[in-house]
Amino acid sequence: xxxxxxxxxxxxxxxxxxxxxxxxxxxxxxxxxxxxxxxxxxxxxxxxxxxxxxxxxxxxxxxxxxxxxxxxxxxxxxxxxxxxxxxxxxxxxxxxxxxxxxxxxxxxxxxxxxxxxxxxxxxxxxxxxxxxxxxxxxxxxxxxxxxxxxxxxxxxxxxxxxxxxxxxxxxxxxxxxxxxxxxxxxxxxxxxxxxxxxxxxxxxxxxxxxxxxxxxxxxxxxxxxxxxxxxxxxxxxxxxxxxx
Numbered sequence: 001x002x003x004x005x006x007x008x009x010x011x012x013x014x015x016x017x018x019x020x021x022x023x024x025x026x027x028x029x030x031x032x033x034x035x036x037x038x039x040x041x042x043x044x045x046x047x048x049x050x051x052x053x054x055x056x057x058x059x060x061x062x063x064x065x066x067x068x069x070x071x072x073x074x075x076x077x078x079x080x081x082x083x084x085x086x087x088x089x090x091x092x093x094x095x096x097x098x099x100x101x102x103x104x105x106x107x108x109x110x111x112x113x114x115x116x117x118x119x120x121x122x123x124x125x126x127x128x129x130x131x132x133x134x135x136x137x138x139x140x141x142x143x144x145x146x147x148x149x150x151x152x153x154x155x156x157x158x159x160x161x162x163x164x165x166x167x168x169x170x171x172x173x174x175x176x177x178x179x180x181x182x183x184x185x186x187x188x189x190x191x192x193x194x195x196x197x198x199x200x201x202x203x204x205x206x207x208x209x210x211x212x213x214x215x216x217x218x219x220x221x222x223x224x225x226x227x228x229x230x231x232x233x234x235x236x237x238x239x240x241x242x243x244x
Contacts, residue, residue, distance in 0.1 A: 003110075006044045008227040009055030009148070009186030010206035011037055012083065013063035033059070033208050034066075036225045039244055040207055041070060049229070050074055055186040055204060056081025056121070056148030061088040068092035080104050080121035081148035081187065105129050107136055112234045114139045114179075118147040124165035134173055142180045144237075150185040150192075152201045156213045158188045174199050182237060184230070189220070191241055202239055204228040 013033050044052065052074045058067050058081075078093060080086060086102050093104075103119045103126060116136055119129060137143065145151075149164035151171055164170075174181045181199045189206040190213045205226045212219040226243035 003051065003232045004047075004049050005051045005053055005230045005232070006040075006049050006227055007053050007055060007146075007184055007204055007230055008040060008207050009204050010057045010081070010189055010208055011059060011067075012057055012206075012208045013037070013059030013067060015059050015083065032222070036207055036244075037067075037070065040225075040227050041074075043242065043244075044227070045073070047229075052076045053146055053184075054078035055146065055184065057083040057186070058089070059083065061085055064088050064092055077108070077115075077117060077146070078104075079117050079146050079148050080119050082121055082123055084121050086119070086121065103129055105132065109139075109141060112141060113232060113237075114141040114143050116143060116145045118145060120147050120149040120164055123149070125170060130169065133170070137173060137177050137179075139177075139179055142182070143174075143177070145174075145181065145183045147183065147185050149187045150201060150203055151183055152194045152196055152199065154188070154192050154194060154203070154213075155215055156188065156190065156192075156211075157215055157218050158190070158211050158213075161218065162187065171196075171199075184228070202228070205241060205243065 011033055052071065056079050058064055080089060086104055105119045106117050108115045151167050153159055175197055183201040186204050188203055189209060189211040190203060191205045192203040194201045207225050207227055209220055209222045210224055224243045226241055228239060228241050231238040
């Protein structure tokens with residue numbers, strides 16, 4: 001099995017808050033984010049990658065139709081971020097697996113990996129979803145988790161202010177299983193890798209604007225945007241970030 005996946009997160013289409021943060025020029029904002037998106041999709045297509053996983057935070061609900069139309073030629077999965085609405089997204093995301101009402105979490109698997117897609121759009125994992133997750137972690141396969149919010153803490157002000165509530169409970173469950181666990185997340189608009197025992201966590205830079213990884217303040221800039229390529233085979237997983 002060989003599979004290449006493009007992991008993109010945090011495009012924040014048509015939202016006002018990047019302007020208020022000073023991350024983008026208000027006159028250029030809408031075109032800026034949509035142009036970023038088009039550049040990324042063109043790059044993915046040029047590499048022959050057909051599979052995309054979106055890591056959350058599409059943007060204003062009114063942008064969802066344009067967003068999903070842009071992805072028609074790709075095979076997509078996604079998780080919801082804190083700027084997403086389940087009620088809006090589910091109108092356009094034709095899932096072939098069951099999801100709990102008002103939350104989007106599900107699994108997929110192949111011969112070597114079990115993929116778990118979690119919904120952290122509420123800023124926490126519901127008790128119902130957490131109970132489901134504990135059952136799904138009983139697996140002989142290596143586990144790959146896609147979630148908008150990081151689970152392992154990092155040294156950055158953005159982590160202090162906007163961390164997932166109750167994440168230590170999820171961390172403890174992951175540390176308690178025998179399988180290797182790889183986490184792919186976004187939310188913080190920066191790049192980071194952290195390892196703890198059987199867990200490796202990758203945070204992916206945003207496709208919109210970035211937040212500097214510093215410990216005493218939140219500082220944003222629009223100097224770069226990008227996505228991550230994940231390559232799977234039966235013996236290893238590779239990952240690298242593409243920045244523009």
